Amino acid sequence: MTDALRDEPLPTPHVARERIQLVDARNRPCGSAWRAQMRRFRFWHRATYIVVRNARGEICVQRRTLTKEVFPGGLDLAAGGVVGAGEAEHLAARRELAEELGIRGVPLRPAGGFIHAEGGHHIFGSLFLVDHDGPLALQAEEVAEVFWRPPAEALALPGVTPDTRQALQVLLETGLLEPAP
Incomplete structure (x- = not known):
């Protein structure tokens, strides 16, 4: 399906040159495309969502x-991003967590x-949880600032991206993430 797109000229921004794993409507791999093509044609794809929680039960809001x-200038309730072509979700989650927040070597749940x-x-x-109270190193190209909020308070913030809102809601509804006291 997407092999024909391979001959299109490359987009100029570096991030748009990433090859993204495409999937069908049942989440079965079916090829890859440049990020810009994936966005333009609204292809199904995979992404990771890593909710970072501190010892007080607050989550990291980016x-x-x-x-x-x-969603430029929007608020993310999870670190993460699209899964690259041929990349496993847990490896994509580790990569995104390290790139965006500088968090390395912590267990992903x-x-x-x-x-x-x-x-x-x-x-x-794909949802993951991480407990982290250490320092953060923000990726200047993607993260303008971070702050910590209890999950329910974070959900109520204006400007939250719809996908990370849904990710946090799923974690709360399933009981995998407890609302902070």
């Missing part, structure tokens, strides 16, 4: 930079998944 192609299909996005999301 403000996206204004240069992000999707798989926490299920969800389907996000709204606003032209078609995502099979």
Whole structure:
């Protein structure tokens, strides 16, 4: 399906040059595409969502930079991103956590998944939880700032990205993440 797209000219931004794992509507791998093509044609794909929690039960909220192609300046309730072509979800989660927040060497706890299909996005999301109280090293191209909030308070913030809102709601509804006291 996407092999024909391989001959299209490469997009210029570096991030748009990433090859993304495409899946069908049942989450079965069916090829790959450049990130820009995946966005333009609204292909189904996989993404990771890593909710970072501190010892007080608060979660790390990230403000996206204004240069992000999707939801610039919005708030993310999870670290994460799209899964690269041929990449396993847990490896993509580790990579994204290290890139965005500088968190390395901590155990990732798989926490299920969800389907996000709204606003032209078609995502099979893989959820992970991480406990972290150490320092953060923010990726300047993607993360403008971070702050910590109890989960219920984070959900009520204006400007939260729809997919990370859904990710946090799933964790709370399934009891895998407790609301902070």
